[in-house]
Amino acid sequence: MPEPPRRHLPRRAVLATAAVALSTALTGTLSACSGASGEASGVTLTFTWWGNDDRAARTVKAVRLFEKEHPGVTVRTSSGDFGAYMQKLATQAAGGGIPDVAQLDYRQISQYAGGDALLPLDQAVGDHTIRTSDMDEELVRTGVFGGTQYAMPMGRGITGYAYDSKVYEKAGVPAPEADWTWQEFADANKKIAALGLKSPDGRHVAGSNDGGTNEDVFEDWLRSRGGKLYASQTRLGFTEDDLTAFWTYFNDQRKHGAVAQAEDTVQADSTEWTPIGRGLAAADYTWDATFPGYPALLGDQVRFAPVPTTDGRAGTYFKPSMLLGVGAHTAHPKEATQLVDFLLNDKRAGDILGFTRSTPPNRTIAARVAKTLKGPELDIYRYGQAMEKYGVDPPPAAPPRGDVAIQTAFNRNYQRVMYDRASPRQAAREFIDEANRELRS
Numbered sequence: 001m002p003e004p005p006r007r008h009l010p011r012r013a014v015l016a017t018a019a020v021a022l023s024t025a026l027t028g029t030l031s032a033c034s035g036a037s038g039e040a041s042g043v044t045l046t047f048t049w050w051g052n053d054d055r056a057a058r059t060v061k062a063v064r065l066f067e068k069e070h071p072g073v074t075v076r077t078s079s080g081d082f083g084a085y086m087q088k089l090a091t092q093a094a095g096g097g098i099p100d101v102a103q104l105d106y107r108q109i110s111q112y113a114g115g116d117a118l119l120p121l122d123q124a125v126g127d128h129t130i131r132t133s134d135m136d137e138e139l140v141r142t143g144v145f146g147g148t149q150y151a152m153p154m155g156r157g158i159t160g161y162a163y164d165s166k167v168y169e170k171a172g173v174p175a176p177e178a179d180w181t182w183q184e185f186a187d188a189n190k191k192i193a194a195l196g197l198k199s200p201d202g203r204h205v206a207g208s209n210d211g212g213t214n215e216d217v218f219e220d221w222l223r224s225r226g227g228k229l230y231a232s233q234t235r236l237g238f239t240e241d242d243l244t245a246f247w248t249y250f251n252d253q254r255k256h257g258a259v260a261q262a263e264d265t266v267q268a269d270s271t272e273w274t275p276i277g278r279g280l281a282a283a284d285y286t287w288d289a290t291f292p293g294y295p296a297l298l299g300d301q302v303r304f305a306p307v308p309t310t311d312g313r314a315g316t317y318f319k320p321s322m323l324l325g326v327g328a329h330t331a332h333p334k335e336a337t338q339l340v341d342f343l344l345n346d347k348r349a350g351d352i353l354g355f356t357r358s359t360p361p362n363r364t365i366a367a368r369v370a371k372t373l374k375g376p377e378l379d380i381y382r383y384g385q386a387m388e389k390y391g392v393d394p395p396p397a398a399p400p401r402g403d404v405a406i407q408t409a410f411n412r413n414y415q416r417v418m419y420d421r422a423s424p425r426q427a428a429r430e431f432i433d434e435a436n437r438e439l440r441s
Contacts, residue, residue, distance in 0.1 A: 042072035043332045045339060049103035049322075050085035055356040062349040066342045073335050093117040097329040100336045104151055104323045106142065107407070109398035110233065112325065113145035119326040121149045124337040131345050134362045138394040142320045145398055150325060152340055155289065155357035156366075157321035158384055158392075159220060161208070161305040162276060162294040163283040171195055171282075176305035178314070178390040182221065182249070185308040189258035192282050199279040207258050208283040209275045210265040212250035212414040215407045217285050220307045221246050223393060224315030233400040234439050240428050247424035251417055262418035271297055288383065289321050289358040292376035304376075304383050306390075316387070317395045321358035359384055402438035409434050 049059060056079045063075045080088065086105070092098045098117050112118050121143075124130045130152060132140050143151035165175065171191040176184075189207025197205035211217035219229045228237035253259045260275035268274040268284075271293040275281035286294070288304070295302040307316040324343065326336045343349055350365035355377050360366045370381050413431040416422040422430070 042074060043335050044074045044076060045101060045330075045332060045336055046076050046078075046099035047101040047339065048078045048080075048085070048089070048099045050080055050082045051103075051356070055079075058353050058356050059343075062343060062346075062352045063339075065346075065348060065352070066339055069342070070335065070338065075339065098325075098327040100327050100330040100332060101339050102325055102327065103154065104325045106320055106323065107399050107403050109143060109151055109323065109325075110145050111401045111404065113148070113150040113398075114401050117328055118150040119328045119330060119333060119336075121152065121326065121337065121340075124333075124340075125149055129334070129337045130341045134345070134364045136318075136361070136363070139318060139320060139361055142395050142398060143323050143325075151323035152325075152344060153320035153322075153361045154324050154344065155321035155355075155359060156318050156361055156384070157287050157289050157358040158318050158387055159216060159285065159287055159307050159316045160291065160380075160383060161283050161307065162286050162291055162302055163305050164276065164298070164301055165303045166301045167192055167195075167197070167205075167282040175303070176308075178306045178309075178386060179312045180306065180308055181312075182224070182308040182310060186249070186253055186258065189253055189283075190256065193257045201279075203280060204257055205279065206260045206275065206281045207253075208260070208281050209268060209285065210250050210254050210259040210262070210418065211285050212247050212254075212417065213265060213411045214285060215410045218243070218246050218410070220315035221249075221310075222315065223317070224308070224310040224313050226313070228396060230396065230400060230403075233397075236432065236435055236439070240425070240432055243428035243431065244425045247414055247417055247428060250414075251424055254418065262415070265418065266415060276302075287321070287358075288380040289355075291380055295376050300375075304379055306383075306387065314387070314390065314392045317392050318384070318388070319395050320361075355381070400439060402435075402441065405438050406435045409438070 047063065049055070059079070060077055063077055067073055067075060089098055089102060093112060093115065098112070104112065121130060125132055135153070139153050139156055142153060143149055161176070163176070168175065168188065171188070173188040173191055192205065192207035195205070199205055222229060222238055222242060227242060231237040250259060254261065260281050264275045264278070264280050271277050271290070274284045276284040276294065277297055284294070285307070291304050307314070309315065324340045326333065326340065330336050343353070345362050345365070347365060347368065350360055350362065350369055353360070354369050355373065359381060360369060370378070373381055409431055413427045417424055417427045
């Protein structure tokens with residue numbers, strides 16, 4: 001594969017995800033997991049990802065198996081927490097090159113592919129160096145930008161609601177089914193609030209967290225109404241009226257105590273700090289990959305429910321929980337793409353990695369590993385199967401390059417609504433103006 005012309009990622013795109021000035025301090029947050037032995041001869045690859053210690057240990061074990069199967073290839077690995085990882089990767093891209101193989105978020109594909117930081121993978125897919133026959137075509141397409149494959153899904157995720165089944169039962173709310181609606185969700189929140197339950201610190205227990213700050217919740221809400229977040233790489237797919245209705249929906253519930261208060265919502269930067277994690281709410285929007293953390297923290301009465309629908313139409317979709325990309329300037333494109341294929345399609349690697357990145361994209365491996373699952377992990381696997389049977393729309397194209405900044409603006413503008421500094425209409429109008437400027441830049 002010929003190396004494309006070197007072009008640095010635009011500084012504006014980098015600043016949307018990271019402050020370059022922090023790069024030196026952040027270097028220490030990535031922990032080296034593989035030594036440099038074997039660098040004097042053969043091929044040395046770099047591979048980096050974000051995640052917890054379990055994911056790191058499993059990934060390194062799978063990489064060791066790859067090295068055993070490919071004598072002469074050494075893989076230097078590193079991992080870090082999500083925030084530090086994103087900043088580090090953005091700094092590397094701005095400096096002229098990301099690692100040979102890197103784990104990517106869906107929101108980064110357009111940014112890095114558009115900035116020539118990723119190697120096109122069409123040739124590797126075409127000659128079956130990276131095999132896709134056991135993957136859903138729609139999921140594979142999520143790694144496409146401008147008609148070119150730049151990344152491969154490493155997991156298949158879907159959204160839902162973690163909810164306390166005991167509280168729901170006490171409020172007389174039945175277990176949510178796949179076709180329950182946004183109106184039924186709001187009614188459930190009101191019933192739970194009316195119970196007058198108290199949190200461990202003696203405060204009022206609401207029905208749910210306030211989803212108004214979360215662009216992912218808005219996207220599910222919008223898609224359930226036949227809309228979409230983006231009409232193209234340069235144009236929004238929704239109107240001021242759409243966003244006003246969404247923010248009014250949550251704003252009204254918060255004013256009546258049905259969803260969590262502003263100060264509790266803005267502090268929710270981890271499972272422990274969500275309103276449900278602090279005993280201040282009975283439900284929280286989340287992804288299947290992170291759901292097991294809720295019952296681990298709160299007990300087995302916490303279950304996983306579908307995202308509400310609009311008249312039965314589901315807005316949620318199967319999204320890549322994360323993807324793998326190859327650095328555009330790798331000196332070893334053949335070995336790098338071989339590593340990508342090994343992690344996605346080797347059965348032994350699949351057994352090692354398990355569901356650490358949500359459901360494996362390879363269907364055969366997913367079914368194989370699912371036989372060993374139990375507890376919450378088995379629940380989310382069955383949930384995915386049930387939603388697939390119920391029917392969800394195909395995933396959208398990767399978000400445009402300005403999406404990271406737009407997501408931040410989305411949260412910031414709704415916080416103004418939460419703190420009574422703007423009406424839903426005013427905030428929606430200002431957000432759309434800001435988003436349009438970002439998409440045009």
